[in-house]
Amino acid sequence: MRHSLTAFLSFFVVGLAIVALEAFFLAARFDQFQSQVLRNSELTLSLMQREAALQRFKLKKEAFESKTALLLSGYNPEPLTVGPETFGDLFSMGVQISPQEVSANKGAKVWTYKLSSSAIEYHRLMPAISALENQYPLGRFIEIDLKTKRPPFALTPGPIEFTGIFSTLRGRQ
Amino acid sequence: MVSYGLFTSRKERNRQRYRSDKFYRGTFTVILMVIVAQAFLAAAASALLTAEKRIDPETRTLELRLTRLESEEEQYGALLRKLKTVASLKPLIENRIPATKLVSNIEEAFLANEQVGLVELKLSNHFDLNDPNSKDDFTILITGAIKATSLIPTVILTDFTKTLGEKLPQAANVEISRNAVVQGADAFAPFEVRIHYTGP
Numbered sequence A: 001m002r003h004s005l006t007a008f009l010s011f012f013v014v015g016l017a018i019v020a021l022e023a024f025f026l027a028a029r030f031d032q033f034q035s036q037v038l039r040n041s042e043l044t045l046s047l048m049q050r051e052a053a054l055q056r057f058k059l060k061k062e063a064f065e066s067k068t069a070l071l072l073s074g075y076n077p078e079p080l081t082v083g084p085e086t087f088g089d090l091f092s093m094g095v096q097i098s099p100q101e102v103s104a105n106k107g108a109k110v111w112t113y114k115l116s117s118s119a120i121e122y123h124r125l126m127p128a129i130s131a132l133e134n135q136y137p138l139g140r141f142i143e144i145d146l147k148t149k150r151p152p153f154a155l156t157p158g159p160i161e162f163t164g165i166f167s168t169l170r171g172r173q
Numbered sequence B: 001m002v003s004y005g006l007f008t009s010r011k012e013r014n015r016q017r018y019r020s021d022k023f024y025r026g027t028f029t030v031i032l033m034v035i036v037a038q039a040f041l042a043a044a045a046s047a048l049l050t051a052e053k054r055i056d057p058e059t060r061t062l063e064l065r066l067t068r069l070e071s072e073e074e075q076y077g078a079l080l081r082k083l084k085t086v087a088s089l090k091p092l093i094e095n096r097i098p099a100t101k102l103v104s105n106i107e108e109a110f111l112a113n114e115q116v117g118l119v120e121l122k123l124s125n126h127f128d129l130n131d132p133n134s135k136d137d138f139t140i141l142i143t144g145a146i147k148a149t150s151l152i153p154t155v156i157l158t159d160f161t162k163t164l165g166e167k168l169p170q171a172a173n174v175e176i177s178r179n180a181v182v183q184g185a186d187a188f189a190p191f192e193v194r195i196h197y198t199g200p
Helices: A003-059 A061-071 A084-092 A122-135 B010-019 B022-075 B077-088 B090-094 B099-112 B153-167
Strands: A096-099 A110-121 A139-148 A159-169 B116-125 B137-147 B173-178 B188-198
Touching: A003 A061, A003 B022, A061 B077, A084 A096, A084 A122, A110 A122, A122 A139, A122 A159, A122 B099, A139 B099, B022 B077, B077 B090, B099 B116, B099 B137, B099 B153, B099 B188, B116 B153, B137 B153, B153 B173, B153 B188
Parallel strands: none
Antiparallel strands: A096 A110, A110 A159, A139 A159, A139 B116, B116 B137, B137 B188, B173 B188
8 A cells, every 4th residue: 555545544534533532522511511501591490489489488387387287286196195285175174085095006097085974064065076176177076975864855954975986197207 | 846857866756746646635634624623623612611611600509599498498398298298188177077067957956846855866977087088977876855745746757857957968868767656655755867978
């Protein structure tokens, strides 16, 4: 092979390789730059939306806090402590309240409380039962049994036999 | 151009051949083109570098904003988790039918029918708290009495069940499971009414 042809081919191949590699590297950097620009614009938009949402959230924070506290009332990993704060007038009026599950029972998905009384009149008992239901939106009376202790059509109100089972959903840890 | 030809040596003729050999000229062209390409590539690289430097502060600012926003959002994490819990338990809360509301409806029916008295009310709800799609499913058994002095206890009981149907939600099913019949010298005619109601 002629020397000139060899030199031409060598220079051509090496020159082309150099230019191609540089162009490839530059193209890759350009792609990276473009994707960074795109990422930045997407991030700007998402940040604006998230910041606006956070602002709106901050404005309603207190309302959200009070609402969630009300709606998730009784949704605890531990059963309610029996007392006037948790069982209101029912406790104050002397209704017997006993939790059916102990807190150590990890398998329990609901907390159940048995309520009973035989010394309270219907007109005093029902508002207290109703208040308990309203206090715990996730609670339900599974059973209510009301029985008069006196013959029907009594002219004065008398105490009634009451038993009830109230359940609330158990909160996760 | 240095003339060469017959009177020059072979060595000199070989040395001067780059002037006429097309491959040597091609080689020269290749070198030139590579140099020109290098110039273009250098210009492009410099422009790219400038642009990259220009967006660097913007990227850093955005990353800073993101970090700040995430830490701010983290402050409200507990409340957000509570809101998510409320959202997941929404059907349980929204679809709940308070048992006391039904008892109150029954109470209204008794008040509307003075000749009917309540002896016992047994309410049970077969709601499954473990199933968020479960519905309140009430069964209520009312044991009552009608004064024996009433003319036709069965008619009074029918009126009472009609009132119950009006006071209770529409889907409630009211049926007499024991009709009011006066037995012997009893002062009251006992009866039993069964109500079944499944929430919407």
